[in-house]
Amino acid sequence: MNDPDTPIVQLSESLEDYMETIFELVRDNKLARIKDIAKARDVRSASVIPAMRRLSDLGLITYEKREYIDLTPEGERVARRVYARHRLLTRFFRDILGIPHEFAQKDACALEHSLSDVGMDHIVRFFEFIQSCPEGGDVISRLQTCSLVNSDKKQCTGGCAVHREDRVVNQAQMKSLRQMKPGQSCNVVRINGTGAIRQRILDMGLMPGINIYVERLSPAGDPMWIKFQGSQLSLRLKEAEMVLVVSEDT
Amino acid sequence: MNDPDTPIVQLSESLEDYMETIFELVRDNKLARIKDIAKARDVRSASVIPAMRRLSDLGLITYEKREYIDLTPEGERVARRVYARHRLLTRFFRDILGIPHEFAQKDACALEHSLSDVGMDHIVRFFEFIQSCPEGGDVISRLQTCSLVNSDKKQCTGGCAVHREDRVVNQAQMKSLRQMKPGQSCNVVRINGTGAIRQRILDMGLMPGINIYVERLSPAGDPMWIKFQGSQLSLRLKEAEMVLVVSEDT
DNA sequence: TCGTTCATGTAGGCGCATCTACCATGAGTA
DNA sequence: TACTCATGGTAGATGCGCCTACATGAACGA
Secondary structure: OOOOOOOOOOOOHHHHHHHHHHHHHHHHHOOEOHHHHHHHHOOOHHHHHHHHHHHHHOOOEEOOOOOOEEEOHHHHHHHHHHHHHHHHHHHHHHHHOOOOHHHHHHHHHHHHOOOOHHHHHHHHHHHHHHHHOHHHHHHHHHHHHOOOOOOOOOOOOOOOHHHOOOOOOOOOOEEEHHHOOOOOEEEEEEEOOOHHHHHHHHHHOOOOOOEEEEEEEOOOOOOEEEEEOOEEEEEOHHHHOOEEEEEOOO | OOOOOOOOOOOOHHHHHHHHHHHHHHHHHOOEOHHHHHHHHOOOHHHHHHHHHHHHHOOOEEOOOOOOEEEOHHHHHHHHHHHHHHHHHHHHHHHHOOOOHHHHHHHHHHHHOOOOHHHHHHHHHHHHHHHHOHHHHHHHHHHHHOOOOOOOOOOOOOOOHHHOOOOOOOOOOEEEHHHOOOOOEEEEEEEOOOHHHHHHHHHHOOOOOOEEEEEEEOOOOOOEEEEEOOEEEEEOHHHHOOEEEEEOOO
């Protein structure tokens, strides 16, 4: 029944979510009712019932008509796993990547069902590293206060003058993409700017590490044509301005 | 039509995958056929056709009966975005977290559809930080060679003697959970060990950062009972041995 | 010119997860 | 005793994304 060596059943995302919800409800309220589950998952009660039947058939919950729902020992094992994944991913997104809690929560929800065990394990290892390595913690707090990551006005506490300001000040080899001439190649370091424009640039696929070849400027001068990852694209100068690159031409 | 300021249509995961597949096929082979798409996505041709019809109705692809499929300008915009997300996530998983390529690929696939823009943006910022901050790159390469993260025999190049060996050698305040006495509290630092046992411990929710309270040992001595995150659990001594903790009792 | 072959397309079905609309139960209350 | 009302449950529909089985059509070789 509750043999910890048994492999864990593979559930659909939806059923895993139900398991997690029940786990939290039982922990917090000592009982889980159809209505509560429906509310927590933001679905109708009628949708919960067939799900409960499926989970009950799988032996993960006890579900008798008109009685409170509880986890079986095996169900608790399954639910605990999902819950633990969720928690860790939320922490990773929030505390490491600095994603605001609400989004961290939501993104963890999406990933908790699909991340491979190997992937999960590496996230755990990342935490272990951060906690064990004397340098690990330092860098993460540096990261958190870095103006690149947190756009509020905290300042990076040392070392990297480069991104104290919004624009490059002292790394001579960085240019904006706009400054590049047709025929030149470069590599994206950073996207300056925030909000919708930044989003649009990212959506185009212009991201740190990407190699760009500048094709030409439009006759009118304004959109410039660039090529990267095998496809051509036009880019407004206003946008090109925000893309910080290092030239590839030695 | 292809106005970059227009918000991008929200597609189902499946349709996004089709868009991405078509994008890659057109780029690599100059054309995309039903058969190729079916093969790339590992589904039957008959399943591809209704998907193509839906995408065509949305104005994202050109699809006439028995003709090659191509992306419309708007479709290319949508596909490029998905593809860019995929690429960046793969790099993140592989190059930062050290997840083997195959798994990184697979996990990126899962996340690319659901990660919020905010989440994505923070991953980009992470890369920007790593590339810009003089300390960033160092720590990532340290992370990569750390024996915690890569279990092959690379050695961490300096500083953190703690995890040079499989067991703690010189951080006196670390103990294994097994050494804790009933009534004591502690905080998990690391799970030693690999493979199935490690997996089982993680599945139970014992992860770095978790607070544990030791309840009691079984009369027989072997399973120990612990409490964390509001629920009780039994743990074999063999497993408790592998859980490295710091005592919470000053 | 006529088959053969193979990609493409159609028809119909299935399972999941949701919905709406309605029905049943039972606990408290007039 | 009978009414009310929240909660739980049933029936049936929808949309998606996949399937199998079969039909169509175009290209190519005999």
